[in-house]
Amino acid sequence: MDKPVIVALDFADDFECIQFLSQFPKDTNLFLKIGLEMFCQFGYPFVRSLRNRGYNIFLDLKLHDIPNTVRRTCEMIAKWDVQMLTVHASGGSEMIAAAKEGLASSDTKLLAVTQLTSLGQTELKDELQIPLQSQDYVTHLAKLAYDNGADGVISSALEVPMIKEITSEDFLCVTPGIRPKSAQVGDQKRVATPAKARELGSDAIVVGRPITQASDAFFAYKDIYQEWK
Numbered sequence: 001m002d003k004p005v006i007v008a009l010d011f012a013d014d015f016e017c018i019q020f021l022s023q024f025p026k027d028t029n030l031f032l033k034i035g036l037e038m039f040c041q042f043g044y045p046f047v048r049s050l051r052n053r054g055y056n057i058f059l060d061l062k063l064h065d066i067p068n069t070v071r072r073t074c075e076m077i078a079k080w081d082v083q084m085l086t087v088h089a090s091g092g093s094e095m096i097a098a099a100k101e102g103l104a105s106s107d108t109k110l111l112a113v114t115q116l117t118s119l120g121q122t123e124l125k126d127e128l129q130i131p132l133q134s135q136d137y138v139t140h141l142a143k144l145a146y147d148n149g150a151d152g153v154i155s156s157a158l159e160v161p162m163i164k165e166i167t168s169e170d171f172l173c174v175t176p177g178i179r180p181k182s183a184q185v186g187d188q189k190r191v192a193t194p195a196k197a198r199e200l201g202s203d204a205i206v207v208g209r210p211i212t213q214a215s216d217a218f219f220a221y222k223d224i225y226q227e228w229k
């Protein structure tokens, strides 16, 4: 799918989620992100039911464990026919390579999370004690992911040009922290509008609350999609 707007399904219950999806006409080619909140409650049967309805699925589990555990988990997920899966790049080179090995029998794209978009320079320095500029930390982790077989990264849109420069134009940059001008920033720190993300070269944007909390979700989605296209 060419440059999708990926909708983050962060809902407390499946009924609310299905009601949300029913607002979209059948021919809306939706790309959905299932994250920890819904996966912990509804697990693989929920993933399978959405996949069976024809949706593209980004399974956002942000795996972060020893290489053997991550490889074995990815071997299982490889059977699920999801389009994208996340691990944390900070799990290190061996863990990223193990995740890729685990997914080898599938078409699932492996995306490595760099620095969460909810973390700014202050948190990086004062809490995580990482003595780098945020942009340098993100590009360092992106290069690590690239060198160890990941298909792309999750970063803010602001870092995309630097990531593409240090890796390759084809290395996927999927960017959350997207906020249209009128939206609340909330817990996100490194944000961009859909238009800015496009201008900076993002391959896909991830949008949650500006769509899921909107009074008219389909209208909000279309509005963001128009700005992004």
Ligand SMILES: O=C(O)c1cc(=O)[nH]c(=O)n1[C@@H]1O[C@H](COP(=O)(O)O)[C@@H](O)[C@H]1O
Pocket (backbone or CB within 6 Å): 008, 010, 035, 060, 062, 086, 113, 115, 116, 117, 118, 154, 155, 176, 177, 178, 188, 206, 207, 208, 209, 210
């Ligand atoms: O991996 C992610 O998808 C992710 C990484 C990151 O650095 N920041 C980030 O916000 N996300 C996810 O993207 C979505 C953003 O949601 P909103 O802030 O509501 O648009 C959430 O589901 C987050 O879990």
